[in-house]
Amino acid sequence: MKIIKVKNYDEMSRKAANIISAQVLIKPDSVLGLATGGSPLGTYKQLIEWYNKGDIDFSEITSINLDEYVGLPDTHEQSYHYFMHENFFDHVNVKPENIHVPNGVAANMTQACREYEELIKKAGGIDLQLLGIGTDGHIGFNEPDDFFEPLTHVVSLTESTIKANTRFFDSEDDVPRKAITVGIKTIMQAKKVLLIVNGKNKADAVKEAVCGKVTPAVPASILQLHPDCTIIGDEEAFSKL
Template identity: 45%
Template sequence: MQVVILPQPFDVAQYAADFISKQIRHKPSSVLGLATGSTPIATYQALIELVRQGAVSFQHVHTFNLDEYLGIPATHPQSYRHFMNEELFNHIDIDVARTQVPDGMSNDPIQACTRYEQAIQDAGGIDLQLLGLGRNGHIGFNEPSSSLASRTRIKTLTPATVADNARFFAPGEFQPHLSITMGIGTIMEARKILLLATGDTKASAVKTMVEGALSAACPATILQMHPQATVVLDSAAASLLEMREFYQYIEHENQKLQANGRPY
């Protein structure tokens, strides 16, 4: 696990956008796994600007989103399909037919999960998976106690996650308590993983993810086992890490290697 600590959330977003754009330039037909939530918005804004400048193109990129609420249509303002359209897809040169989000209104959600897994395989697997981090250590909607070998499936959201997401729904509005999510096993099959976390509210989960024991109690600890997982943090999210000075030293050495022409 590579840990990158940067001063501010803006720096995290710029680093992530550069990381993703390098992947696309390296392989224009890249298959990207994408995430929703507040953390990746700044990264998506930076990617939109890179597309506007002509620095990167999504013309041949294929995307799969991590998850979707079960029980609200794609047109609902809080659906993750709507989020992705508004925050990224509508502003870049991507073919919407190449953008996949789980079907939250399927008549057969279990079969929809199976089809989603197959679609990822048919696309050749995910080259780069973008992740956020829940305050309880969840990735996607894989809540604590989720199987570390799980596949795309229906999950019940914990009360903590429901409470975290309540701010996105109007008082009295139906708020889903179920979701379709890529499994942890599905996520771990991505060739590269890029996880972003900012703010002191994520500091405890970050410490457990990076320095804690591998455990389903904090699903994100599984990233310790991935050969190409990069965790990008702002100083607030990294504030509880006991070895943060070491991580900063290692990243400094990595940057020197890259400056000397280390292959991407």
């Protein structure tokens, strides 16, 4: 596990974008596992800036998103499908047919999960997986549990996750209670993992994930076992290491 400490969010975003752009330059047809939320916004903004300058080309990449809320259509402003188009896809030259986000409104969610796993296998696996981390140590929507859920699955969101995501909705009652997420095994099978984290409110989670025992009670702790994992965090996020 490689740990990179930076001063602030902007520096974190730039370093993360550097790693992603290097991956795409080395392998133009990379399969990128992408994340949503506040943490990667600056990274996407930097990648868009470099794309507009002609420094990076996304035309051959395949994107596979980590998760999606169950029950929100693609057109909903808080769906992750909408988020990714608004904050990244619509500003670069990723081919529409190479964009993949879990189906949160499938009639058969079990089948949707199985099909998403097959899609990842057919793509050849994930070359680089971008992750954030929740205040409870979750990655994707893999919440603290008694065991690591290996494959793509539907999960009931914890109270802390619901409260954390309330800022994106009109009220807490509007936050979906379930999500579909790529599982821990699938994340761990990515060739590279890049975790980005900022803010004092993530310091406890980072400490447990990096220094604590590997446990499904802190899902991010499994990354200690990944052969090529880089964590980039600001001073506040790393304040308890």
